[in-house]
Each structure stands twice: as structure tokens, then as C-alpha cells.
Amino acid sequence: MPAKSLEQVRNLCMRRGFVFPGSAAYGGVASFWDYGPLGVELLNNVKKAWWQDAVYARDDMDGLDAAVLMSRKVWQHSGHEATFNDPLVDNKKTKKRYRLDHLLEAQTHEVRAALYEATGSEDVVGLVHALMGQPGNAPMQLHSAQVIDPANGEQGDWTEPRQFNLMFQSHVGPVSAAQGTDEEKAARVYLRPETAQGIFMNFAHVQRSLARKVPFGIAQIGKAFRNEITPGNFIFRTREFEQMEIEFFIKPPQFVAEGEKNDEQWHEEWVQQRYRWWLRYATPPSAGNVEMEETESRFRKRAQAADELAHYAKATTDIEYLFPGALGWGEIEGVANRTDFDLSAHSKDVPEEDLKRLKLEVNKDSNEKFDYFDPDAKARYIPWVIEPSAGATRALLTFLCEAYHEELVKEPTKQEIDQIRSDAAMIRKNAEKKVKEARKDIEAGKEPKHQPDKVEAFLAQLEDVVARLPASLDEVLLALDHEGAQNLEPVKKFRPPTEKFMEDCTRTVLRLHPALAPIKLAVFPLKKNKPEIVELAKSIKQKFQKHFRTVYDDSAGIGRLYRRQDEIGTPYCITVDFESLEDGTVTVRERDTMAQERVAIDDLHDYLLPRLEL
């Protein structure tokens, strides 16, 4: 079974050096994370596996690394400056949040009329402008016009509308001018909210310099930045993240010849290719058929509904992963059919009918027309584009969650199981008393110490877990993390011995695909105060560290050394013992099966390389 909660993965990440909170010494800063020694290895391996599949394995793909900062005009014509910039307003009563323009449009004619009169504006756009233009007044005006919350049909208690510009701003060169002045705007740049636009800017460069024929694609891996309104879920949604994006340029439908793939078929092909990639790297070689099916059941393809589609897309299929706990299904990649929207948006001299079809304005800023002469079709056109866009940092989280296993390695005795049962019974008895007290307090109008519903929900979960013992052993501690378990005395008493017990009889193992594993090989001496063994072990480590990440460790007993490597997903460990000194063989131990095999030191390279799938 993979991780049961994001918390488990978070803990492991921070303890073992995958991910650390950013700027921690200063109390941290929301939504920014640093990748530690193991995290950077894993992330690099994820990117390498993607590049391998997206670029090297194909005849029709090339790489690119465009600048993070681009002309502000890129974002004006791509549509981001307009659509990534929404004034939002909250209803304090219902906790609902609305885009101000959407909220206003949902009001009755009378309500809007009152607002028009109060602000002297004539339409919703003007109204939004007016409300944003007078800080402090808006809540009062929304109140006196009796603006309704569509969620419940009642008048809302509205906050100040706030601007959420999803793009981070900076300036090129020294600027002292105030925000919004011409001087400031002229120097303004945005940190890219997607890497895609850098590819579009280079479509013609790549096509010409490599004499590429459509269909062909460009791949890019890089950081992107979005000032998200609601970051969270560890590294799932962060304000700085890394994307792995492909723009695959194809013929527009009207030029597709008999027997060639059209845009919908190319879209489908990329969905399939990308989906297979996710499954391949989510599955370790040790997985059997049952396990492979289980893994597959946690990945799905989902076509976006028409109202979900972004302004540029004709169709988008998301690839989603079932993350543990509350996060649930989350998007890890979107494969979009962006038509000729982007290249047209950045082109001059686009025919009027195309502008109309794409809902674009004439581009007077661009010096370029991103079109292409197709020698087969004998026609000049602006290509369509299929965009498979994956999150590299989300991929890291996905593979960690899927690889995380807590395995039972020592069968607990009946006595130990009974102990847990009786402890749980004690917790139940005490908690039921607390529930009664809380109910009494509520009746008497007093503030209860516990929330009866939550405590009962906790008890139900605990009972379920206990009933399924010993199979559910790994869920016992999770149950104790339940909201309703807070401040229950017996729970606090119960936790430490249970934690200790769990540690004794389980091992944590990251069953990562070997190509992703941050460390490929660990070498141990069986006995660290025998100099010959230590020396031999170190020399083996030195031999392999030139080829892939290899570590040496002698700081604990052999069992503990194995466990430490299991926890970070190292696929193979080598132990040098007394026999090694005599016959030149060592023990190779595999991570998932814990199987051991005797291999001659001279054969190690040939033994390991195919197994590591490098």
C-alpha cells in the first residue's frame, strides 16, 4: 500500500533531506520549499526520465531553455495579463469567495442599478473599476445596495475586494516610479506563469535552425511562478514550481491529408504516451500483476468539461493521481489542444476571420508572423499545437506518495495485539464520558471542552481499525491523528508505546523506480573495526561513485544500515564481509524483496547496471 497520508510523506521528506521549508530561519515564507540533497537527486532523475522519453526517444522532438523573464508584451498578447488578474471578494458569513465581476453579474437589476447610481458607472466593468478605485468604501457600498450571495440568496457580509494578480512583477533596470505610471509599466516584467510562452517565442527559431518539418515538437523544463490565492498541500500547489512542457506543432485540420493524424488524434496519442510514462515510473520492477493494477487504478485520464477549459484550449485531458488523505485526485499533467491560438496571438498580419474565430485583437506589437510553409500541403499556415504540460515538482510528490510503503516485517504477537485492543477500549470508555459531558455543557449553554460529533467520528474510525487488526496495524497511529482525538488524555498515553511498537515491527521503504532513486547504491562493511573490510568497502564505493550516486556508511549495525537505505529508496546495498577478503565476493541485497545474492566484485558492474535501468 502506498502512503496513507501526505503527513507521512512530509515527515519523511523533512527528516531525510528531500524537502525543507524555505527561509526557515526567518520563520519560513508561505508556499516556498527548498529541495535538499535527496530531493534534488530525485527531482533531477524525474526530469531526466521525462527528457529521455520526450526528447531522446523520439525523432520529432527538440529541447529548449528559454529565459524566465520575457517582454511584458508576451503576457499581454497571450492573454495572461488580463485573465490572471481578478478582483475577488469574500462573504464573511458564508465563507464563499467570488470574482467581483461574476458576483455583480449575478445580482438583480435593482441591486446593480443602485450600485450604478452610487458610483456613477454604467456597466459591470465600470462598476468593478469604481469599487476597486476607492479603498475602504466598497464593503459599505456593497452593503447598502444589499448585494446577495448567490450561494444562499441572502445578503452577504462583504469584505474589501482585493486584486489578485497571479503573476509576480519585477522591473528591468532601475525604476523609482510608482506602480501604474507609464514609466513603471514600461520597465515592468513578469516572472513567467508558464514555460509554454518561451517555446512559442522560439517556434520559428527552432524550426528554421534545424529545418524542422511540421509535425515536430519542442520540450522545455523550467521554473514557473504564480502568486496563487490558495497554495497548500505541501508541495502540491506552490507559488514557485517547475514545469515539464511540450509544445507539439501540427497541421491545422484543413491541411491534414488522407492517412495523416489530425489534431484530435495527435491529442489522443500524446495523452496515451504521457499516461504510459507516468505508469512506467510509478511502478518498480519488483511489482507483480496485482500491484501494477493497483497502481494503475490510482492514475486516471479525465477530459475537462467545456466550462473548465482555459481561454486558449479546444480540449484538455488531465492526468490525475489519487493522492493520499484529503487531497484526493489531483492534476499532475494537462494535455491541451491549444489550436493555433498562441502562435496567432503573437503574430502580425493574421487574417481577420482567424482573429474572429480565436477572439483575438490585431497584434500591432509583433514583428513576426509565426507561420510555416508546408512543402507537402504546398500551403502556408500557422500550426496548431498540442501541449502536454506536467508539473515536475508534482511528479516528485506523486512518485514519493506512490513509492511510500510501511511494511510489516515482524509479525506482532497475539499479546501485543490484545494490548492495543485493550488500550483502544480504554480510550473509548473515557471518550464516551467526555462526549456526555460535552453534550451536557451544550445543553446548559456552556462552551463544551470537546466536540461530540468529532469525538464520535474518531471513535468510529478507531473501532474500524481495531476490528481489522492485525491487518490494519499501520492505520492505528493515523487514527490517533484524527481531529476528534485531540485533548483526550488516554490517547496521549497510548501514543508513545504504540509508536515504539510500530517502529519495531515495520520498515518504511520507498519503492521508487531505480531510475528515480536518489541514491543507487550503498556499500557497508559488516564490521567497521576490521580495517581490511572497511578499506575494501570504501574502494568499491569509489569505483561506482564515478558512474552513479553511491554512498558508504558504517555508522550503525548492518540491519539499521539496510533500513536507512530502504527509507530513501536505495535499490541496492552491498555488504563486504570476511568472505569477501578471501574470495572477492560480496552480498548484494535488493530493496523490495530483501533478497540477498552473492556476487563477485569484478561482476558487480554488469550485475547492477541493467537492474538500475540507467
Added chain:
RNA sequence: GCGGGUGUAGCUCAGUGGUAGAGCAUCACGUUGCCAACGUGAUGGUCGUGGGUUCGAGUCCCAUCACCCGCUCCA
């Protein structure tokens, strides 16, 4: 941004106004012959931060920051 929760040693947590603790981890010495061994000793905390109440605050109050759980985002 709003509501709820949390913040004490590197990690997991205990500590309900009166001398800051445990387990694990780390380091040293001894022991240890293949799956989280053991003994002895040591290091490590201005209790998230800043104010306040008090003779006295980890504990009570206020503010602030971060994280977790929930609300139109989307890699």
C-alpha cells in the same frame, strides 16, 4: 483573505501559573559476524516571534508569522 486546528531538543511528543522532560536520532568509548542489537557517558531548548497580565508565564491575554484541514485556481 475568512473559519477551525497546531507550533516545546535534529525527529515524534509529554509537560493544565512555581527548578524545562521522555523516546528516537547524533557524538565518544567498549561490545556487535547480514535485516531498526546492547552498555556507559556526552552534546543539544531564551518553549515560533513580539508585546501584555503576574512576585513568578511553556502554561493566561493580545498581536504577528509559519504549517495543517476546509472555500471559484490548476502543473
